[in-house]
Amino acid sequence: MEFIHNAFSISLIISSLLVGGLSIYIAFKLSDSTRWMALTMFLMTIWGFFYGLELASNSLDQMINLIYLEYIGISFIPASWIVFSLIYTGYKKWLRPLILIPVFLIPVTTFLMVLTNGHHHLHYSSVGISNSGPFPLLELEVGPWYLVHTFYSYIAFLLGTLILWGRFKNADPLYQTQSIFLIASGLFPVIFNLLYQTGVIKPFSEIDLTPFAFLFTYIILGFAIIRYQLFSLKPVAQNRIMESLTVGVLVFDGNEKLIDFNPATKQFHLDPGKIKIGVAASSLFYDNEAIYNIIRNVEEKIILINTVKDGQELNLRVKSIPMLDKTSGFYGVIILLDDQTDQLKVNKQLRQQANDLIQLNELKDKFFSIISHDLKGPIFGVKELIHMTQSNIISKEEFYTMLPEVSKNMEQVAILLENLLAWASSQLRGEHIQIQNFNIVTLLTQQQKLLDRIAREKRIEIILESEEIIEILADRNMIDLV
Structure with missing residues (x-):
């Protein structure tokens, strides 16, 4: 194989090797969900490295063989992103065959389509070399399956992004920052790919800047994970703790809106269906002025409430804990509900x-x-x-x-x-x-x-x-x- 390296190929190869090293380090050093991010980074390494070699090639056969290797990464990056999003947000139970089969079906099919493209031309309808640029470039005409894979990739990244945002949009500011960083690392390269597909950004009419965008983002992400332990405090840890508590926990923001609660809370409320994210405290406790008052007055206090639920007497110990910020002062209150009936x-x-x-x-x-x-x-x-x-x-x-x-x-x-x-x-x-x-x-x-x-x-x-x-x-x- 002969390669004539240029600025595009050299930058891709170097950044790919750097991201590859970061992904291997993260995979062996960090936790389960972060390893799936490392796998996504490694798949991007494969794409970027062999695309860099493709940009340095000057023969059609050599370029086609490198495309086969590139698609090991291109095909499976979207599926890896979905799996990472599910594990990181605590939805690991969704990773059943009924979900995994459709997630990986199109990536596997895409890879096989690329390997056998010379027989059916469904992925690329034609393949050639363009010499209009400063160095030889692969000139491709896309086929119908290429459009299927592109549409699937956009849907996969969008779905993973929605999973992350839906899970943590009302979380603590620290976790929101982590989620925004993750979402940006997924959307930024996709936007570049969309601009490439529409021809808005397409240097020399053929160069795809998507790998450059992915590698640039993942270099920053990889160093943030290692240097600052970006995901050491996973939001899912907070959710698992909340779900394991037998004490009811309600978190209200400064506007008296419910921003978080745990499943145990519903067994203490007379109307569990009303407990939803975003509901006002005045609506949730319209029939219990004592609880609403300690939320409204922003005070640390313990009160005892006697009520009847499902025909049985219920004695609740209600504790309020104001959440204070050093700069802006009050920004929320935590309400703890503890059933004292058996203890009494x-x-x-x-x-x-x-x-x-x-x-x-x-x-x-x-x-x-x-x-x-x-x-x-x-x-x-x-x-x-x-x-x-x-x-x-x-x-x-x-x-x-x-x-x-x-x-x-x-x-x-x-x-x-x-x-x-x-x-x-x-x-x-x-x-x-x-x-x-x-x-x-x-x-x-x-x-x-x-x-x-x-x-x-x-x-x-x-x-x-x-x-x-x-x-x-x-x-x-x-x-x-x-």
């Missing part, structure tokens, strides 16, 4: 459990008080009687004389203990009151017998004036303990 229920249960523990502690004190007061005396009396007998303070005859009285007292103590245990058991089960009909005289008679010895020692006489049956409605165990 847990707090209520904890308070109830604390009250139950207090009541159980009081029950314990009552239990030991009763044992100390009503059981200690009779039991200690029996103990003292046994001790006096063993110490010969009283004789066996005196002991046997006292034994029936002791037996009667212990029987009454057993009844009291049984009632006490039954009452304590009911309290522990939470059965605080068991209302029933019973004869109060029978209960009083039992208590009289239990207390008779203690009363006689204190010279107190207990008299029941009525022995008739008197039915009452009460808790028997409670009355017995009293």
Whole structure:
């Protein structure tokens, strides 16, 4: 192969090698979506490098062979741009066979059409050499498939641009700057190609300046990615974080217009369909003046809202966070919506459990008080009687004389203990009151017998004036303990 280099070919070859080196570095050093941008740059390298060699060629066969290599890049650059746009904006789930097949179908067909053009002339209807310029140039007459590929390329770049703009037009200014830079890198070369196709800019009637525009743009883009880490803070990261939050997040600009929100927000609003980008805060919260006021007043504040959604009570904790700029001051407010319903229920249960523990502690004190007061005396009396007998303070005859009285007292103590245990058991089960009909005289008679010895020692006489049956409605165990 013989080449006669000129300013056009040399500039293309050098810039192509530079972009190629940048694309390889980016592909191995940076993230997934940026690698697809690196692939787009590398495909542009192939086009630019071999087009530079074509401009330095002086034979038709050599130029045609170089066109075959150029179309490795030309055919697939539009498809690579679409894939990059989808991955960078977080729409990776769209990259299914149903989408990828039509995206890559025309590029593959175009490449095959170019390779077999000598048989059907559908891509180029005629191919020749023009010597009207300062060096030999390939003179081409386009065929119908060339127009199909050109139309597809414009649609692909336009679609990728719309995906980028639609995703980030209302994003943070930092991300908007990144998106504008990306959009410019896609549209600027396309505009040059449109001017070439229409003949407005076409040096020497044949030279295509589109590769020059692409390479110039990608050199700047490549250095920006490496030097300033242009896409290290991808907007998609912000969106993924927003989507993973269980707390509702609403972002309003300085004009009280909604510019961003996460999916969790819709579960807290009474009318989820109204939550749309661009809706006014006054319209979104027309039925909740408290929330609208903290947006309008631009203050950091926390309020609690009680409402009902789908027949269920909803307790919301609403927090507002003003967004302040160092130069222009206020430029927005963030509203956080957090469902506190379950937490409030847990707090209520904890308070109830604390009250139950207090009541159980009081029950314990009552239990030991009763044992100390009503059981200690009779039991200690029996103990003292046994001790006096063993110490010969009283004789066996005196002991046997006292034994029936002791037996009667212990029987009454057993009844009291049984009632006490039954009452304590009911309290522990939470059965605080068991209302029933019973004869109060029978209960009083039992208590009289239990207390008779203690009363006689204190010279107190207990008299029941009525022995008739008197039915009452009460808790028997409670009355017995009293």
